[in-house]
Amino acid sequence: MADPRITADAKPSQDVEMEGTDLPLGNGLGNKALNGDGDAHDRPTDSPDHIGQTNNSHVKSDPDEKLPPSSSPPPSNAGSAKMKASSKKKGTASKKGPKKPRGSKPKGSSKKDASSNGPAGPGGAREDSSDDETDNGPYCICRGPDDHRWMISCDVCEDWFHGECVDLNKEVGEKLVERFVCPNCTDGKRNYTKYKKTCSLPGCKNPARLYTKSVKERSVFCCSDHCDSWWMSMIATLPTKAASEKAIEILTQEDFVGLLVATAEQGGWKLGEKPFGNMEGLWSNGLPILPGVLNDEEKAFLKNSSAERLALGNEIVQYKKMMQLIDWANHRRQLAIEAGKFAKESCGYDWRLDTVSVRHQFSEWLETPEGQATFKAGKLDAPLDPELQGEQVTRGMCEKKRCKPHNGWYKLLMSAVRTLIKETATAAANKLNSEDVMRQAAEARFERSQIEKNSVEMLDV
Numbered sequence: 001m002a003d004p005r006i007t008a009d010a011k012p013s014q015d016v017e018m019e020g021t022d023l024p025l026g027n028g029l030g031n032k033a034l035n036g037d038g039d040a041h042d043r044p045t046d047s048p049d050h051i052g053q054t055n056n057s058h059v060k061s062d063p064d065e066k067l068p069p070s071s072s073p074p075p076s077n078a079g080s081a082k083m084k085a086s087s088k089k090k091g092t093a094s095k096k097g098p099k100k101p102r103g104s105k106p107k108g109s110s111k112k113d114a115s116s117n118g119p120a121g122p123g124g125a126r127e128d129s130s131d132d133e134t135d136n137g138p139y140c141i142c143r144g145p146d147d148h149r150w151m152i153s154c155d156v157c158e159d160w161f162h163g164e165c166v167d168l169n170k171e172v173g174e175k176l177v178e179r180f181v182c183p184n185c186t187d188g189k190r191n192y193t194k195y196k197k198t199c200s201l202p203g204c205k206n207p208a209r210l211y212t213k214s215v216k217e218r219s220v221f222c223c224s225d226h227c228d229s230w231w232m233s234m235i236a237t238l239p240t241k242a243a244s245e246k247a248i249e250i251l252t253q254e255d256f257v258g259l260l261v262a263t264a265e266q267g268g269w270k271l272g273e274k275p276f277g278n279m280e281g282l283w284s285n286g287l288p289i290l291p292g293v294l295n296d297e298e299k300a301f302l303k304n305s306s307a308e309r310l311a312l313g314n315e316i317v318q319y320k321k322m323m324q325l326i327d328w329a330n331h332r333r334q335l336a337i338e339a340g341k342f343a344k345e346s347c348g349y350d351w352r353l354d355t356v357s358v359r360h361q362f363s364e365w366l367e368t369p370e371g372q373a374t375f376k377a378g379k380l381d382a383p384l385d386p387e388l389q390g391e392q393v394t395r396g397m398c399e400k401k402r403c404k405p406h407n408g409w410y411k412l413l414m415s416a417v418r419t420l421i422k423e424t425a426t427a428a429a430n431k432l433n434s435e436d437v438m439r440q441a442a443e444a445r446f447e448r449s450q451i452e453k454n455s456v457e458m459l460d461v
Contacts, residue, residue: 140161149164150163152177154184155180157185166182176195176205178196197210204222208221239252239253278447286306288446298438301438302439306435318362319417322362322417328374329350329353329410332379333348341394347397347402349397349398349409356413357417370384
């Protein structure tokens with residue numbers, strides 16, 4: 001019989017007790033084991049890679065044998081537990097402890113990858129089982145084990161699912177899934193699987209740059225190269241100029257590229273020149289210098305619009321004169337206060353301001369001798385009406401203190417006149433814009449007719 005004692009210099013065998021059997025490891029037959037009939041049969045020994053690295057090991061002895069006392073001290077419980085964890089029967093499934101919280105593993109990561117990064121034992125050997133071991137689970141909707149297929153974790157129930165069972169590809173799951181929800185937790189309202197938008201280039205499965213923190217770096221493409229490729233594919237759909245020489249109305253690749261002008265100084269891409277309507281020196285004072293550019297209706301429109309803009313300009317001039325009159329009246333009030341004729345609480349409103357903000361009445365007052373004399377002198381003096389009484393400094397002004405009818409007259413009148421100027425200027429700009437649009441349309445039509453050598457005849461119906 002083999003000596004059941006193990007000295008400190010000898011390495012113990014890696015045979016461990018199998019669960020569910022009462023057979024002792026040390027049977028006195030070396031590598032022989034007893035079967036149910038009491039016969040011995042061969043049992044393969046473990047490879048040296050599975051032999052423990054510690055010298056203090058505990059091996060059960062045959063209860064029928066009487067062993068002499070060992071000279072080595074009994075091993076501690078900690079060493080025995082470590083040896084038991086590191087020594088496993090090859091070819092059997094390892095029984096793992098309680099599963100770690102799902103939050104400790106990255107979403108969409110494979111359980112196979114997580115198990116391969118286990119802690120290493122002494123000498124660089126890992127204490128986890130070999131690649132043949134599986135986690136019996138149960139996991140997934142199939143309630144099967146972790147058999148090293150790609151798995152993904154549900155964000156709701158935190159269970160793990162095989163990609164094949166939930167019809168999810170590994171590449172799609174790792175790149176495009178933003179939030180995975182298993183079929184059991186999907187309700188179609190709050191809980192459902194969210195995917196990232198893919199690159200706009202056909203055939204590319206990478207996510208678009210729409211989820212970056214920097215707004216400037218966001219794009220519907222995954223990279224700048226794919227953006228350039230998409231533009232080239234779009235331009236390639238247009239015909240070339242050599243293939244469409246006779247068809248002027250067809251947009252060619254050369255024409256389209258000519259419309260896009262890349263200049264870093266002007267802020268990147270922009271629309272370039274128009275294909276028609278680029279004739280220089282065609283207009284003089286808003287009218288064409290060549291015949292046939294405008295028809296009679298367009299000529300009448302431009303003539304009326306120009307006259308209306310001129311009238312609006314004259315209105316703005318009158319509104320500015322109103323502002324001058326308001327300033328002169330306020331200055332005359334300040335002079336009366338400095339002369340001691342008025343207190344600071346005195347009103348000082350001049351009756352000649354009644355025409356302010358009423359354009360027609362103000363125009364009539366401007367034609368009077370007093371109006372002409374006021375703007376010729378550049379200041380507001382005492383009224384010329386001899387029937388008015390009072391001193392020269394305060395004649396024609398309201399002398400009441402804290403006058404309610406004229407309270408804040410300076411600010412109110414100035415605000416009203418500024419509003420009129422703004423509205424009138426906007427109306428004039430709209431008319432000028434309409435004239436420019438008509439001129440551009442007429443110029444493009446005229447240039448196109450010259451190139452195509454056609455004409456337009458107006459028929460009276």
